[in-house]
Amino acid sequence: SQELEQSPQSLIVQEGKNLTINCTSSKTLYGLYWYKQKYGEGLIFLMMLQKGGEEKSHEKITAKLDEKKQQSSLHITASQPSHAGIYLCGADVGGGTSYGKLTFGQGTILTVHP
Amino acid sequence: EAQVTQNPRYLITVTGKKLTVTCSQNMNHEYMSWYRQDPGLGLRQIYYSMNVEVTDKGDVPEGYKVSRKEKRNFPLILESPSPNQTSLYFCASSLLWDTHSYEQYFGPGTRLTVT
Numbered sequence: 178s179q180e181l182e183q184s185p186q187s188l189i190v191q192e193g194k195n196l197t198i199n200c201t202s203s204k205t206l207y208g209l210y211w212y213k214q215k216y217g218e219g220l221i222f223l224m225m226l227q228k229g230g231e232e233k234s235h236e237k238i239t240a241k242l243d244e245k246k247q248q249s250s251l252h253i254t255a256s257q258p259s260h261a262g263i264y265l266c267g268a269d270v271g272g273g274t275s276y277g278k279l280t281f282g283q284g285t286i287l288t289v290h291p
Numbered sequence: 292e293a294q295v296t297q298n299p300r301y302l303i304t305v306t307g308k309k310l311t312v313t314c315s316q317n318m319n320h321e322y323m324s325w326y327r328q329d330p331g332l333g334l335r336q337i338y339y340s341m342n343v344e345v346t347d348k349g350d351v352p353e354g355y356k357v358s359r360k361e362k363r364n365f366p367l368i369l370e371s372p373s374p375n376q377t378s379l380y381f382c383a384s385s386l387l388w389d390t391h392s393y394e395q396y397f398g399p400g401t402r403l404t405v406t
Contacts, residue, residue, distance in 0.1 A: 210394065217379065219399035227392070267334075267395075278324070278349060279383075279395060281334040 180204060180270050183282035191290050195254050198285045200266030202247040207269040209249045210279065211240050214263040223251075223264075253287075261289045293318045295398035297382050303404045304372055312367045312401050314382030322388040323365040324349070324395070325357065327378040334381065340365055341388050372405040379403075 182201045190196050200209070208227055212220040224233045229244025237254045253260055263286050267279035295316045304310055316323065324339040326349075336349030340359040354376055356368040365384075369376060382398040 208392075212397070217400070217402065220381065220397040222394055222396060225394045265334075278336045278339065279334075283331070283333050 180280050181266055181268060181282040183264075183266060183285050185285060186283065187286040187288070189288045189290065190256050192257060194256055195252065196256055196287070197253075198251045198264050198287075200249045200251070200268075200282050202268060202270055204247070204270040206242070206244065206247055206249070207271075209242050210267040211249070211251050212265045212267060214265060214284070216263065220265065256287075256289045258289045258291055261287055263287070293396070295382055295384055295396050297380075297398040297401050299401060300399060301402050303406065305406055306373055307371050310369050310372060310403075312369075312380060312382075312403070314365045314367065314398060315363050316365075316382075316384040316396070317363065318384065318386070318396070319362065320384040320386050320396075321362070322386070322393075322395075323359065323382065323384045325355070325365070325367050326381045326383065327351065328381060328400075329378050337367070337380075339388075369403075372403075374405050377403060377405050 180203050184199050210225050211223040214220050224240045226242035232241045239252045242249045263284045265281050265284045267281045270280050298313045321342045325337040326334045328334045335351045337355050338349050338357040340346045346357050380401045383395045385393040385395040387393050
């Protein structure tokens with residue numbers, strides 16, 4: 178099984194709707210990252226969460242880290258077609274001994290219909 | 292502009308023909324890493340480097356070599372490519388290896404096809 182599970186695997190929403198993507202770890206999280214990827218292209222860094230309870234926002238995207246639940250959520254408010262893409266969560270699940278290696282979830286494909 | 296660059300972006304080659312994918316960063320980062328991305332398998336780390344002349348294996352190092360002679364460059368070498376190395380490759384860098392504190396920046400990717 179995956180060390181990082183994302184849900185849902187895909188999401189189709191109408192423009193203007195809110196949505197949430199979850200990332201759940203089977204291990205303790207040390208540094209949780211959210212990236213966005215256009216299909217077949219590079220990863221764009223969105224946010225990094227370091228501590229339980231931390232919440233960060235960038236434009237209409239908010240991410241939270243629940244350390245106890247070993248889970249992070251990414252929330253998009255009033256979605257736009259420009260939000261479409263693949264959202265990936267990545268984390269150090271090695272307890273700080275994995276020397277920079279990020280373990281990634283399988284990704285959530287977001288489609289936003291105008 | 293702070294960035295990680297990779298070349299080439301696309302490459303089609305034949306089995307056994309040695310190739311190098313270059314990676315360069317202009318942020319004076321100490322840590323660099325290579326990942327491959329495959330459908331259903333996500334991103335997996337190939338090799339990483341914590342500083343000049345310091346490299347180590349990631350999860351899937353077989354069939355790959357790396358070198359870190361300069362801080363800014365971290366080339367990925369496939370001595371004898373095989374079809375199972377067909378993949379999308381990403382180079383990443385961060386100031387230091389500590390994922391608790393330093394974000395990782397990714398290059399645009401190199402799509403490699405080995406026939």
